[in-house]
Amino acid sequence: DAGITQSPRHKVTETGTPVTLRCHQTENHRYMYWYRQDPGHGLRLIHYSYGVKDTDKGEVSDGYSVSRSKTEDFLLTLESATSSQTSVYFCAISESRTANTGELFFGEGSRLTVL
Amino acid sequence: SQQGEEDPQALSIQEGENATMNCSYKTSINNLQWYRQNSGRGLVHLILIRSNEREKHSGRLRVTLDTSKKSSSLLITASRAADTASYFCATDARDDKIIFGKGTRLHILP
Numbered sequence: 001d002a003g004i005t006q007s008p009r010h011k012v013t014e015t016g017t018p019v020t021l022r023c024h025q026t027e028n029h030r031y032m033y034w035y036r037q038d039p040g041h042g043l044r045l046i047h048y049s050y051g052v053k054d055t056d057k058g059e060v061s062d063g064y065s066v067s068r069s070k071t072e073d074f075l076l077t078l079e080s081a082t083s084s085q086t087s088v089y090f091c092a093i094s095e096s097r098t099a100n101t102g103e104l105f106f107g108e109g110s111r112l113t114v115l
Numbered sequence: 116s117q118q119g120e121e122d123p124q125a126l127s128i129q130e131g132e133n134a135t136m137n138c139s140y141k142t143s144i145n146n147l148q149w150y151r152q153n154s155g156r157g158l159v160h161l162i163l164i165r166s167n168e169r170e171k172h173s174g175r176l177r178v179t180l181d182t183s184k185k186s187s188s189l190l191i192t193a194s195r196a197a198d199t200a201s202y203f204c205a206t207d208a209r210d211d212k213i214i215f216g217k218g219t220r221l222h223i224l225p
Contacts, residue, residue, distance in 0.1 A: 031211065033213065035215070040217070041217060042215050042217035042218045043158075043203065043215040043218075044215075045212055045213070045214060045215075048211060048212065050211050056211065056212075059214065090157055092158075092213075094213070102145075102146060102163065102207055103148065103160045103163060104150075104158070104160060104205070104213060105160070106157030106158045106159070107157055108156065108157050109155075109156075
């Protein structure tokens with residue numbers, strides 16, 4: 001299995017509080033992604049990174065920020081959590097963006113509940 | 116809006132039967148991938164098909180791609196109880212984004 005660790009795995013917080021989710025990889029893969037998964041919506045891309053300090057927005061980036069200061073860590077921050085951000089968050093990594101590869105490896109998910 | 120849309124949303128079949136799921140997408144792609152997700156777990160990659168390929172096999176899996184119709188299908192032959200899961204297609208729309216559909220929930224009945 002690919003070495004991807006998400007932390008925390010479960011978190012309950014209150015509306016208005018900041019939350020940071022961490023994704024740590026030991027594969028030295030260049031690309032890292034944050035997705036959220038909600039019933040009826042499947043997986044939606046929040047932000048992604050194509051290298052250290054190189055990030056870009058996905059489909060549902062409002063209310064989220066990310067940082068990648070090292071190859072192995074990709075942080076997702078909710079500056080002021082809202083109930084609509086209650087979700088399961090998945091980190092994924094990918095080695096390459098060529099047509100021959102591009103397979104994503106997923107972490108086990110972080111379940112966030114905002115009360 | 117999402118790039119990929121799977122059809123049907125849910126599918127129940129008897130063990131041993133074949134299961135077919137479809138995916139439609141909107142823009143030109145480099146490749147299309149299929150993933151499986153067991154309940155409460157992360158997604159696992161099943162197969163990748165490139166835009167210049169029409170069909171690909173992996174064990175009991177057969178994937179087709181029709182770029183003119185912007186659609187793909189995943190066929191699982193001789194289904195087993197362990198195939199019960201959600202299945203997602205994901206498209207690479209020629210940038211660094213990989214976009215997923217909403218998934219098909221497959222239930223294999225004993």
